[in-house]
Amino acid sequence: MTGEFGDLVRGLRRAAGMSQRELAERSGLSERTVRRLESADPGDTRIGTVKLIADALELAPQERRTLMAGAAADDPVELPAQREWPVQAGPPVDDGLSDAARRLAHIVQARWKREEGQRGVHDPFPLPVRWRPVPADLADRWDNICRLPPGEKAQPIDLTGKLPDIAQVYRAVPSGRLVVLGEAGSGKSVLAIRFVLDHLDTRSPAEPVPVIFTLGGWDPGTPLHDWLVDRLLRDDPGLLAPAPSGSTLAAALVEAGRVLPVLDGFDELPEGLRAPAMAALNQTSLPMLLTSRPEEYAAVGTVLNWSAGVRLDDLTPTDLAHYLPRASRDADSWDPLIADLPDPLAGALRTPLMVTLARAHRDSPAALADPALDTTEAVEEHLLAGFVPAVYQDDRRWPLERVQHWLGHLARVGPVEVAWWRLGETLSRATRILAVVLASSLVTALVDIAVSLPLMLAAGLGVGSALLDGLLIGPIVGLGFGLIYGLLIVLLDVRIAPSRVRLRLGRGRVRVAPTVPTRMLAGFCGGFLVGVGYGPVSLLLRGIATGFGPLDVVIRLAMVNSLMIGLAFGLAVGAVLGVVALLESPHDLTSATGPLTILAANRATAIRTVLLFAPLLSLALYVSGVLVVAVFDGVFADLVWEGIGAAVISTVGGISGAVSYALAFTAWGQWLVLTRVCLPLMGRLPWSVTTFLTDAHARGVLRQTGAVYQFRHDRLRTHLTR
Known part of the structure; x- marks a missing residue:
């Protein structure tokens, strides 16, 4: 590619009446990338970047073809076998952030490997997580997903897959926007973790670092960019260091497209905030992976722009027959039940969450076929109610009645996160x-x-x-x-x-x-x-x-x-x-x-x-x-x-x-005065709060997300609040 391409981009930008900053904002690229493209030696630029420039300039078909030809790019109508990253494409730009991105990738990978092991995902093997494409009304048009100009058509991509395929399936989506829908407990969070780890295992230096953000803590009144930066700083204070641009490393990484947001739990936003949140997401061109329950996502009435979508399938009786006997010390006790599953129990064991709770239940498997449990909801409530007693049974350190009282208090702390510095705010x-x-x-x-x-x-x-x-x-x-x-x-x-x-x-x-x-x-x-x-x-x-x-x-x-x-x-x-x-x-x-x-x-x-x-x-x-x-x-x-x-x-x-x-x-001072002294004096938490939180995490009641704890599932948290 020669300097002629840079002159072409600069001329088209000026003809559109845009500054370099405005073009960067509209295309989702960094301003540094735009300056590089207009330079005498723009380097090797991928088709995804050129498409974004063309879209932002709203070029006519002939101008678009001229720009593509100048970039020596392939025919823009053809879809790449692997996704071309629309942000920070091509070889890594020397923006001074490569070390920070590598460090962030290392920390994220270590964090989620440890957490995946803590959750017992591989014990004895991961439960099957499969998906199929969502109905057409829950995804954008494929012409938009492929970011094609007016008048050009795209053929749908088959996104059917299973858990080991998630990173590959995501990369097949040209826009880099994928929505994962699934019922409560269907494995969306586990899929998000697996996506992060698999993506990092195969990540090139030019690709952004996937980072999981729990959406339930976001108020759309705060710009998404600012919230992402704040969450990065909360979980990794080292990113407060100044970047070459003068901002913090966290802000520079987000601004330069070096962070791929994995937004987990759209459904956990309060109902009144979901529509504003979707509008805020659609005001950005960031690639992202978004998870939600189907009903809450569909109720917004619009979809994530340029997004493809998949929906997680239910577990099958065959899945249960393979998993539960191997996950139990008494494998034979599951065989008669699996051979003739009552309808209420079969309805409950459609999701990995309920299968995990059934595996941990202290009663024999036959007890789950009790005629009193005559509905799916009754079985699910029975499994939820039995989880804490099962994991704390016969533990002299933590009396069960007190444990349930303390966990109930933690469940009321916030709708999503249990942050140690926020516990005192319950007073x-x-x-x-x-x-x-x-x-x-x-x-x-x-x-x-x-x-x-x-x-x-x-x-x-x-x-x-x-x-x-x-x-x-x-x-x-x-x-x-x-x-x-x-x-x-x-x-x-x-x-x-x-x-x-x-x-x-x-x-x-x-x-x-x-x-x-x-x-x-x-x-x-x-x-x-x-x-x-x-x-x-x-x-x-x-x-x-x-x-x-x-x-x-x-x-x-x-x-x-x-x-x-x-x-x-x-x-x-x-x-x-x-x-x-x-x-x-x-x-x-x-x-x-x-x-x-x-x-x-x-x-x-x-x-x-x-x-x-x-x-x-x-x-x-x-x-x-x-x-x-x-x-x-x-x-x-x-x-x-x-x-x-x-x-x-x-x-x-x-x-x-x-x-x-x-x-x-x-x-820390507020933690000491309020959480370590006042709350235990009032009986709301034990005196050894840190030991209790660590122990609850080890037992699988809590999970860890960066600097905060969460209950292993929102349904368990809701149950404990009662």
Whole structure:
């Protein structure tokens, strides 16, 4: 291909009145790819890319043929045997993202290999998952699927297949958009995992990395691009590192078409959000694989643009006869039942989910033929009800009644995901604010007593003075943190999420997007508020020790004290939070992440923050107090900030402020206060929450998706909520 092709693309683009950015947006290609195509040496470009350019420019048939000829492409009417990727086609472009894409592929592959093994998909062998093409009204026209120009016709591609064929079948779809429909429990999620693993096994460097996203957590009010980036960062905080373009690696990978979204669970979106979600999906040209139950998908009234579709078949009696005896220790017990399956039981065992539950059921197979189970729904409810007792039977660590109560609480946490940092949100706002007040008050009181007690004893004031000091200062600081926390969660509806950064000193640190001004402003407001409350209390303590003067003088001094200490605290906290923001760097998580991995990383970050924050804040409080006195001394009154008293206030403020900040405004701190203390105290979760979650995952009650847990199926979650 010569520079003539680049001149041709540039001329057609200008004739259409488009900029390179506009052409990139309309075609679904990256702007860098468009620039390469218009260069003197555009390189080897596949037919899929040229078609996308032609579609975006809305070329007439003759212009389209000229463009195809200039690219030395094949006849555009013929369908390729293997799918040509419409995004980032041809050999890998040197966009600086190849290493990030390889790293993402490694993490995704390790994550889903481990999860597939955890789910027992291959024990003793995978249940058959077969499919056939959907009716014509549930897929787009083949002319559109093949992205042909007006007047040209395409012949349907036979998409019939079974589980090992899924990656090959997907690649046969020219548009790269495939919808997989199936009943509840029919194996859609297992198919999505197998697609990711098979696709990665045969992925070329030019192809995007398939990543599973659970759609139930998406609000279509958030642009799909932004939501995909947010989910990538949640599950892999290392992608917060800057890309060559200046954005994060996560945003750059999505923008450049290096991520293939596998959108699992369209049906799990609330009913009112499905139509807006479909409209949002149809506003993009991203290739994707989408799963849904048929009824919910059909009820939207429109289909995914350019999408082919398949529907999963039911299991057959032959499938059951091959699988259940080999999956049971007592193989012979299944043979009589399979030979003469009652209709209700046969209706229930059409899906892999129900077969798996039947396999785990603690009753004998013959019990499933009980005449009382006279409908398919009754059999399914019986299997769902028996699953938790079966996997927890005879376990002394976890009493069954308590386990069901705890799982019921987790099932009500959210419609789809069980995220460790969201568990505390099940408490009322008033309870959460009170917990923050009590935790901050206790920390401040203990720190104040520990620091001031030696000085009080040296001055001959006794232990009582130190206790009084702590009991007065603690609630003031606690109320200050509680007020700030309450404003954030009640008025601003802020949700505290896991930190995506760590604190790192020295060279080789990767800088993240600057948040210094925002941190400094928030720190100043919070510090000022706490200082204003601390001012009158410090004056009260001084009055108890040395006596009070006239009331009008006391009131004036209290006001001045509050203003000056508030200003000193605000300046100190704002400055230190700015410094902390400058020291942040993305997490370096090079292996597959999970909920407990993210939790451990956040715990380490919170502890490092306290260890760095406390001495810096103590020093900053002392220095800011000196500066405030130097500026305002004599303006309102004679100000004093020196000696042991100032050092004690600075030390107590620095340590208690750092710890209280970590408890109130970090995800790990909220986990510690609300999930590890409050929820177990109220009986909603066990004391060893992490052990319980890990154990439930190992037993197959929960499954793991990136940084969060989910119940193994939505039907099980719905059952447990009752």
